[in-house]
Amino acid sequence: MSNIEVIKKHALTGHQNPIFALERNVDSTLLFTAGNDKGVVEWDLIKGEFKRVLLPVKSSVYCLHRIANSSLLAVGERSGLVTIVDFEANKVVAKLIHHEKPVFGIQSFYSKPELIVSSEDGTVSIWNTQSFQRLYNFSVSKDTVRCIALNKEENVFALGSKDSKIRIFDAKEYSLIHEIDEHSAAITALCFSPDTHQLLTGGRDAQLNIFDPIDYHLVKNLTAHMFTVYGIVYNPELPILATASRDKSIKIWRAEDYSLLKNISLEKGYPVHRLSINNILWSSRNTLITVSDDKTVMVWEINIT
Template sequence: MNTLRIHKAGTLSGHQNPIFTVENGATASTVYTGGNDKGVVEWNLEKMAFERIIYPVQFSVYALHLLSGTPLLAVGTRDGMGRIVHTETRELIAKLEHHRRPVFSIKSFKTKPELILASEDGTVSVWNTHTFSLLYHFKVSDQTVRTIAISSDENWVAFGAKDGKVKLYSALDYSFIEELPAHTLPITSLCFSPDGRYLLTGGRDAKLNILNTADFSIVSTFTPHLFTVYAIKYHPFLPVFATASRDKSIKIWSADDFRLLRVISLERGFDSHRLSVNDIAWNTYKNQLISVGDDKQAIVWDITN
């Protein structure tokens, strides 16, 4: 992995305001983005171009999540609404009306028909993905719940809260397991490793914690960025993961020993983001990483070894 090669494949321009979230599409060569403007956008990675507006919105989009094995996209917005949009017909399938504050994170399971929304109101709602009826809702924190991670075996659900703590729940019945002190400032990103051995947490304190899921003890803690760690994403098959930050950089790390492999930033000679990098997504179409940020750009990176 010391020979990791990075090349900028292209820039997807069209958003008029900061982009907050990016999600892989229903087809391999498609990605969706949303942010502080009037629509969820579909991009074509084969043409490296704008494809269409999937769904118009009146409020900022903070979360996008494609339901596994379906053409259905869940959209979380500033008004507290969750919307289910059919990505082929652009039809609004359902409104998930429960939260009164912004929805910041959305995740679903592969083994059961359930969708989880987390909100600034400190609560979580769970919805049936067949009927889109509300199944459960419960309070996780007195403050914002910013991020959700589901373990690869789908036994655990972790929530990252504004109080700097990880709240760990059983994915079977949503019973509370334990609270894990993690950061001195709000948690802004969570990710389980694909092999299930680790839970990675990133925060506004610019720290990255690596927890052993055998007992959720901290294996390592370090400062990967100068400012907030907004995203942590593992590569689908290479033993690496990427982090994105408010410090305008993306960093690629070894999944085996957590060594820093490459830095993507203006300072390192890349034609990269000029403002905060808010989210990233690995896409398997051409083994690419897509990053989005406050500079209104979505950038596509070829990353190979």
């Protein structure tokens, strides 16, 4: 893994304002994006082109999440509304009305029909994904609960808040089991490693922290970017991960020791975003997708030898 070739395959345009959220379908043929405009957009990833507006919305969308074991997409809005749309049947199946402030995080389980929703109101709500009835609601912080990460075993999940703290919850009882206070600013990205042996966290302090989930002690600290870390994602097949930032760069890291493999940035000569990169995902082994304040979706081919 000594050489990385980076090719920009597509620059998808059509959004009229900054893009904050992205998600894909199961086989990565479709991409969904949304942000500070009036709709959730569906793109054809095979052709690299606009397909349709999947869902008109009345307020900005801060998060998109495909519900596990389904063709349902959960759309979290600035208004606090979460709309559940079946993207195969092309219909709205439920509207989750509870939060009165923006929804920033949504996560679902494979092992049980439940959905976690986090909000600027500092609380988290739990919903049944079959009846779409609210099961629980609990307070987490006095500030925004920005992001959610569920580990592979689905026995614990982490919540990152504006108060710079990460709180670990039991996924069965929804009880608080640990609190981490290592960042100096709001938490903006969370990710468990695929083997669940590490919890990675990013914040507005530009730091990337790696914790051991046995007792959540800090294993490694990196100043990963110049500004806010908005995304941390592991490659689905290769031992690498990618981060994205407000500093307009994408970085590829070796998963084994977190050494930097590639800095994809304007300074390094890459045709990357001109403004903040707000979200990132791997759609396949060699395809990385980013969205930005510059209103553009970029699809990258990452070849590693």
